Amino acid sequence: MMAKKISAMDIYKLLPKINCKKCGESSCMAFATKLQERKVTIDECPILKSPKFEKNRKKLEELLSPPVKEIWFGYEDKKVILGGEEVMYRYELTFFNPTAIGIDISDSLPEEEIKKRAKFVEDFVFERTGEKLKLDFIALRNASDDPERFVKALKIIQENTNMPVALCSLNVESIEKALDIVRSKPMIYGATEKNFSEMIKMLISKKRDKKEFALTLSSSNIKTLKGMVKASLEHGIEDLILDPHTTPENIMETLDKFVMIRRSAIERGDKLLGYPILGLPINTYFYVLKGNNPIKQFVEKLDKAAAIMEARTACAMLNRYADGIIIHGTEVWELMPILTLRQAIYTDPRKPQTVEPGLYPIGNPDENSPVIMTTNFSLTFYTVTGDFEKDGVVCWLLVMDTEGKAVDVAVAGGQYCGDNAKKLIEETKIEEKVNHRIIILPGLAAPVRGDIEEKTGWTCVVGTRDSSQVGEFLRKNWNKILEEWKAKQEL
C-alpha cells in the first residue's frame, strides 16, 4: 500500500482562498502548487498567521511534514540537516538534504593530531562544476573510553574549528561530560539496546537543563529500533536518527535494512520509522584494516585497500537512502568519488543544469584574443572555465544556449548550430570587442563547422577534443591562426 500523496488541491482547501498575492504568488492555488513542490514554506503566507487560521495552519503543517523527519545538528549558522525526504526515487520529485559526511577523529590521538585532522575536515574543498563540495561534520570517537580524554578532545576541536560534531560513545558518562561543555547542538551516537535506559535517563535530565541534541538509536533489529523510537518520543526526545548497524561482513544486509526503513516510512506511512538513517562505512575501513582484504591481489597495502572498500560502502549507502555517513579515510582520491556521487544524486531533476548564455571574458582579453564557443550546460561550462583558469587561458568565451546540453549532445540534437551561433554573435556584439572574425570550436563540434561558418560568416577553427588541452593548443597555434587570417583579409 502506498502512503497517500497529497495534492495541491488538498493544500488549497486549507489556505485562506482570498488571492491577496501577499505571498508573492498570483493566487492561493499557485501558492498551493509551490507548497506541494516544496519550493516555498507556509510562513510566506502572512494571512495564515492570523488567529482565525490557526487551526488550518496546524493542519497544513501536519499535512506538509515530510514522511522522513528533518533533523538538524551543529551551530545555528552552520547546520547539518538530515532527512526531510519524500520520495523513494529521485525522478519522482527530488531528494532534498544531501547525505552529510562526517569524518572520524579518535580521542586517543595526540593533541596535535586531533587539531590537524579537525582543521583538515574544516578546510577540505573539492571543486566541481562551480560548486564547492565539502565535508559536513566531525565524528569524535571515544576510542579511549575515558570521559576525560573525550572532553579534552572535544575542547581541542571546538577551539580550533567551527565544525558540527557527533559525539560518538556508548559510555553514558562520556556523553554526559561532553554535553556539559559542548557549544553546539551535537549528534549523539548513541543509544543501544544495552545502554538505552541509562542513556535516556541522563539525556532527560540534560534536556531539563535546556541542552539540545539529536540522538542516534542503534540496533540491528528494525522492530527493536522502532520500539526505541517510541520510548524516546515518550520521554520527549524527538530529534532521532536511526542506525540499523553497518555490517562489513555482509554489507547487503545493511543496505536491505536501509531500504526497509525508508520504504516503511515513505510507502507504508510508518511514522515511527520516519527518521534519518546513519551509515558507518568506517566499519568497513577497520574490518579491512584488520586483514580482511578482498582485493589483496591488486592492493596489498592495507590502508589503501581499506580506503577503497570504505568508499565502495559509502557509495552503496549514498544509493540506498543514507542521510548521514561516518568515514575514516581522508585521501583525496577516496573523497572525490563520494562527494561527486552525492552531488549527482542530490541535483534537482526539476531544474535544468544551465548557466546564462552570453559572453564571458576569461582573464583579461583584448581585441586580439581568441573567441571560443562552448555550451550553456553547467557541467560543460564549469569544466571549460575551470580548465581555462588553471591553465591561464585568456579569451572571449561565447556560451551558446543549447538548452543545457553538452557539446556532443547538442551537436547530435541540433542545438549547437549555425543559427544559434549567429544569434549569439549578434546579441553579445562580440564583433565590437575583437578585430578578427575567428571562432574556435570544440573538437566534438567539427561536424557543424560548415554550418556555423555559412550562417555567421566567421572563420571557424576546430580546436581540441578536451578543454584541458586548449591552453596548449592556443600557445602553439593562436598567433599563427590570427596572422594567417589577417593575411587572407589583405588579399
Added chain:
Amino acid sequence: VDWSPPVEKYKGYIREVQFGRPKSEGGRGKVIKIGGQRTLYRFEEVQPNPPVVTFDIFDMPMPGLPKPVREYFQDVMEDPVEWAKKCVKEFNADMVTIHHISTDPKLKNTPPKESAKLMEDLLQAVDVPFVIGGSGDPKKDPLVLEACAQVAEGEKCLLASANLDLDYKKVADAAMKYDHNVLSWTIMDPNMAKDLNRRLISHGLDGNRIVMDPTTCSLGYGIEFSINTMIRLRLAGLKGDELVNMPMSSGTTNAIGAREAWMVNPEWGDRRYRLPLWEITTGLTMLLCGVDIFMMLHPLSIAVIKEFGRLLVS
C-alpha cells in the same frame, strides 16, 4: 510495536537471458545467466543470478588507455587472443567482450572476414561466453557482427549492438539465424528503449534474447540521468511491461574516460587508486539501479563489483 518487512507484490518479472552453451549440448563449456528477478530488492526475494562482469578487450591496442589499466595488459595488448586468455586465467573472467575497433573505416578498416577469423581464434582459446562489439561505425558494425555471429553459431553470444542509428534488423537477423542475443542500445530515454525493443520483437526476435543498454553516463558526467533511466525501466519491467522487462547492461568502462579518473593531477591523489575507484563507484551505482551485466576494464574494479554482486544472491 509491531513491524514486518515491507515486501511488495510485483505483477511482472525480469526475463532471464543465457550466454554460452554447455558441453553437453556441443558448446564450449561455460554458461552464464542473467536476469530472472521477480522483485526489486534482495530482502523481498534473493535474486536468482548474480550480476556478471565482462572484461573489455580490443582487437588492436586501444589508443589512449591510461597507464593504471595498461600496466595489467601491456604484455598482451598486441594479441587479443592472449588478452582474452589472461582475463580468464589470471583474473577469472566470466565473460569477455571483444571490441572489433580496428574495423572502423577511419582506423584500419579491417574486413568482416578477418574479424570473424579472430572471433574463431578467441572461441578456441577460452571457454567463456562472449560479447561481440564493433567499432561504433553504423554502416560497418552490422556486417562485422554478422560475420562474427556466423562463426560463433550456437554459442549464445551478445551482439553489441542494435541501435536506431544502424541497420538493427540485420543485427537481429544474425542473432536469430546463428542463435545469439542482442544488446538493444538507446540513449537514456526509457521510451526510446521501449521503442527499439518493440521494433526488434516485431521483427521476429525473441524478447528473451534481448538485453537493454540504456547508456551509462559516468560518475560526474550525468550518472544521475542513468540512475533515473535504469530505475524507471526496472520498475516498469517489474510492473509488468513486457517490452522493457529485459535484463540491463552497463558500459561502465565509460567511467575511465572521465578526467577525474585518468588525469595525472597531484592534487587529486594517486591515479592508481583514483581510476579504479571512479569505475567502481559508477558500476556499483548502476548495480544498485538494477543492472545485470557490466562491461568493465580495470581488474580491480571488476573484482570489487563481482564481490558485491555475490552478496545479492546469498
